[in-house]
Amino acid sequence: MNTWNIFGHDWAVEMLQQHVAHNTLRHAYLLTGPSGVGRRTLAIRLAQALNCQTPKAPGVPCQACRTCKQFEAGQNIDLMVIQAEAEGGTLKVEQVREVTKFLSLRPYSSPYKIVIFLRFQEANPNAQNALLKTLEEAPSHALLLLTADNAEQLLPTIISRCEILRLRPLSVDAVTDFLAARGVEPGKARLLGHLSGGRPGFALRLSADEKALAFRTEKLDDLRALLAARRRERFTYAEKLSKDKDIFRQTLFIWLSYWRDVLMKASGAALEPTNIDRADEIGNLSYDIDRPQARAITEGVEKALDRLDKNVNARLLAEVMLMDWPMVK
Amino acid sequence: MTQALYRKWRPLLWDEVVSQEHIIQTLKNAVASNRVAHAYLFSGPRGTGKTTAARLLAKAVNCLNPDVTHRPCNECAHCKAVNENRFMDLIEIDAASNNGVDDVRELKEKINFSPSQGTYKVYIIDEVHMLSAGAFNALLKTLEEPPPHAIFILATTETHKIPATVLSRCQRHEFRRVPLGEITRRLNEICKSEGLEADTDALNTISRQSSGGMRDAISLLDQLSSTGGKITLELAQTVLGTATSQSVIALVQAVIDQQPGSGLDEIHRALDGGADARALARQIVDYLRNLMLVQMGNGDQVEVPADTRAQMIKHANALTSSEVLRMMRAFNAAATDPRGGWSPSLGLELAFAEVLELPAQAEVVSAPRAASRTSAAPAPQAESTRIQPPISQTPTKITESQPKVATVTLEQVTKAWKHISSLVKAKDTNVAALLNSGKPIEIREGILLLAFASDILQEKFNRPESLDLTRKALHESLGVDLPVQAVIIGSKNALPSHVKPDGMVAAANQLGGEIVDIH
Ligand SMILES: Nc1ncnc2c1ncn2[C@@H]1O[C@H](COP(=O)(O)OP(=O)(O)OP(=O)(O)O)[C@@H](O)[C@H]1O
Ligand SMILES: [Mg+2]
Ligand SMILES: [Zn+2]
Ligand SMILES: [Zn+2]
Numbered sequence: 001m002n003t004w005n006i007f008g009h010d011w012a013v014e015m016l017q018q019h020v021a022h023n024t025l026r027h028a029y030l031l032t033g034p035s036g037v038g039r040r041t042l043a044i045r046l047a048q049a050l051n052c053q054t055p056k057a058p059g060v061p062c063q064a065c066r067t068c069k070q071f072e073a074g075q076n077i078d079l080m081v082i083q084a085e086a087e088g089g090t091l092k093v094e095q096v097r098e099v100t101k102f103l104s105l106r107p108y109s110s111p112y113k114i115v116i117f118l119r120f121q122e123a124n125p126n127a128q129n130a131l132l133k134t135l136e137e138a139p140s141h142a143l144l145l146l147t148a149d150n151a152e153q154l155l156p157t158i159i160s161r162c163e164i165l166r167l168r169p170l171s172v173d174a175v176t177d178f179l180a181a182r183g184v185e186p187g188k189a190r191l192l193g194h195l196s197g198g199r200p201g202f203a204l205r206l207s208a209d210e211k212a213l214a215f216r217t218e219k220l221d222d223l224r225a226l227l228a229a230r231r232r233e234r235f236t237y238a239e240k241l242s243k244d245k246d247i248f249r250q251t252l253f254i255w256l257s258y259w260r261d262v263l264m265k266a267s268g269a270a271l272e273p274t275n276i277d278r279a280d281e282i283g284n285l286s287y288d289i290d291r292p293q294a295r296a297i298t299e300g301v302e303k304a305l306d307r308l309d310k311n312v313n314a315r316l317l318a319e320v321m322l323m324d325w326p327m328v329k
Numbered sequence: 330m331t332q333a334l335y336r337k338w339r340p341l342l343w344d345e346v347v348s349q350e351h352i353i354q355t356l357k358n359a360v361a362s363n364r365v366a367h368a369y370l371f372s373g374p375r376g377t378g379k380t381t382a383a384r385l386l387a388k389a390v391n392c393l394n395p396d397v398t399h400r401p402c403n404e405c406a407h408c409k410a411v412n413e414n415r416f417m418d419l420i421e422i423d424a425a426s427n428n429g430v431d432d433v434r435e436l437k438e439k440i441n442f443s444p445s446q447g448t449y450k451v452y453i454i455d456e457v458h459m460l461s462a463g464a465f466n467a468l469l470k471t472l473e474e475p476p477p478h479a480i481f482i483l484a485t486t487e488t489h490k491i492p493a494t495v496l497s498r499c500q501r502h503e504f505r506r507v508p509l510g511e512i513t514r515r516l517n518e519i520c521k522s523e524g525l526e527a528d529t530d531a532l533n534t535i536s537r538q539s540s541g542g543m544r545d546a547i548s549l550l551d552q553l554s555s556t557g558g559k560i561t562l563e564l565a566q567t568v569l570g571t572a573t574s575q576s577v578i579a580l581v582q583a584v585i586d587q588q589p590g591s592g593l594d595e596i597h598r599a600l601d602g603g604a605d606a607r608a609l610a611r612q613i614v615d616y617l618r619n620l621m622l623v624q625m626g627n628g629d630q631v632e633v634p635a636d637t638r639a640q641m642i643k644h645a646n647a648l649t650s651s652e653v654l655r656m657m658r659a660f661n662a663a664a665t666d667p668r669g670g671w672s673p674s675l676g677l678e679l680a681f682a683e684v685l686e687l688p689a690q691a692e693v694v695s696a697p698r699a700a701s702r703t704s705a706a707p708a709p710q711a712e713s714t715r716i717q718p719p720i721s722q723t724p725t726k727i728t729e730s731q732p733k734v735a736t737v738t739l740e741q742v743t744k745a746w747k748h749i750s751s752l753v754k755a756k757d758t759n760v761a762a763l764l765n766s767g768k769p770i771e772i773r774e775g776i777l778l779l780a781f782a783s784d785i786l787q788e789k790f791n792r793p794e795s796l797d798l799t800r801k802a803l804h805e806s807l808g809v810d811l812p813v814q815a816v817i818i819g820s821k822n823a824l825p826s827h828v829k830p831d832g833m834v835a836a837a838n839q840l841g842g843e844i845v846d847i848h
Binding site for chain 1: 607
């Protein structure tokens, strides 16, 4: 683990710590990476590094003083955390206006006024555009930290104004260690390490959620059964699945990772499957399903996910997707 | 906190503006001849100098330097005031935050007062594409007949959002992306004066990743320099998430060799090494673009080390330009795809799998797919299905004159099959052996489909040598030019993706559920 107590992203921690220590910090950063990879943690840690009253070393926050604790909790008078009302929601222009107002006043107790925008990809175009001028020429006491899944989701004019830190998924081993260090039983830590796709935050959420693994098992069993099922059964399943959009989405994520495994296997790639506990099943399937098929199915699931977020008729979506799957006994 | 380099390095004189020569010259001339227009529109991609040029023009028209060709001078009282952001007659409006009718009305009320300090009141309306329709309307009249002391400069990255009525009232200037070489030169200049040490390779990498945005490039330089040490290629690669050029070459090689496993392994190796999937996809696109330049005989425009160039020429010869183009499309989609989600590498992996499937020049439209099929043939977009003729098969090799399109039937081919097979055998026994494990099943859109039982056999046969031999044998035996393609009929219910859904296999599939195993 690095000096900021963050799993992975050593290079990013190193760089930011240097920026703080040398006072070469810039006014705007964009931290990108899949959700659960540690974007928010890194942003908070940077805010702490700037404000900590008893730093362990230049640019290294103690994480224990009152100020550090306030920032950890997102509650400091000079900190503003901005995000859409819920995950999958919209960050609106009015919120950006509040930020502009917040930044127009001098900081109260800290050297900086810090604004953290979470999931900035959820900001609509109006909100993104309204931030451009501030993002380019922020007052000298302002620090703006944006997080997003990837830079490509944002306006090029936004990206151009930020220093970008692209956080990459961690290795399976790193996530496994991360969980083990938090007392997760080794076998489970290993499985979750695989399932997390390199996202420690996501793995932690999974490990804390008793039902999550059972849900996954159920959905993967369903998938296998559906492959052997007749059209009528598939229709029935599609109808049931589309009833609850949230469950539908979660199911699609599980299936997506599974089909990617099949695609890798059918292609002869050496990569260990994400769904490591189903390696044999995946191996068998890859005899019945060739690479082009696996690719088509994977893309189909991905497309369904994308369309689901665009409010397409969920039932139709489920039907079309399932009807495209081959029959495998 | 110290000021970001891109702010510090905003040009304060015309001559410091990089690359937009024609625009700068026009504006300079206008100032020198006192023929400044009353409304300008500066458009173009981000970070190319629009806001910069707007401020320069505002400064120039108010500059007090007696030599009109030296305006702005940065020395007179007005210039200084502008540079320090306290010049009363330069009014910069953020249209994204003040986009309503009321905001424009307020502007109009004040515009008639004469300038308080300078000769001109200059209104810079930045991000002007964000004005509401009402606000644009309210602005129209003023743009048409502004008071003589007023100048408008509108700036935007999105011209298509500006109403034609507004466009027609402005003198328009389109800023262009800054070319690679000029970005690198500017970065060098900044490094020199900031006392930064940087590898040439690192600066080139930065420029390449900035897609013509000067701000992006300076920002990246800033990020890399602020750790205090030398800016090395390695550091640039870590931050950008770019892979080595060997990875890119290996990936393209895997496509040429039709090696899905090794290609995907290469992707994962690069990602494990710290590469970012989108950055890698972008690198592949860049490489392919260079291949295309080589193919078009403009290889000298490509700046690469000698060993890479040798490799590049090989690749350029192994692929047709339409194949390169299609690969570029697929990888570009992976690089720019805004999808978020669970696995950042998925887009790249799918793009790679896609280009393996479609090394085709031919694109044909097929009949609408059967509605009730239960196969997993990839659902084609619209109703177009692609046929996959073998990679380097060139029809002209066989018939110099008019290549005859297949006028034979499947029956004729089947009848002549023994003869064809013997012709192949005379040339190459290995190919003949392979050929015998396949079976002609259909002539589709002028291409003979040979079915194989496994993907291994299919892949083995789908090589230029075997396809060419078979095609020549067909020509010799039947007198037609009939390209050949191997498909796989392996798994029970799988409909090979290239078999016409209403062909015999599909029909069997729909009828009986259990597909007929051809063997
Ligand atoms: N042509 C250029 N020559 C030199 N520097 C430039 C040029 N274009 C941009 N820059 C650098 O980028 C910074 C931003 O430029 P500027 O504000 O003019 O961009 P813009 O075209 O208005 O972009 P946006 O559309 O994102 O607002 C400048 O401060 C300068 O450092
Ligand atoms: Mg601008
Ligand atoms: Zn502290
Ligand atoms: Zn002057």
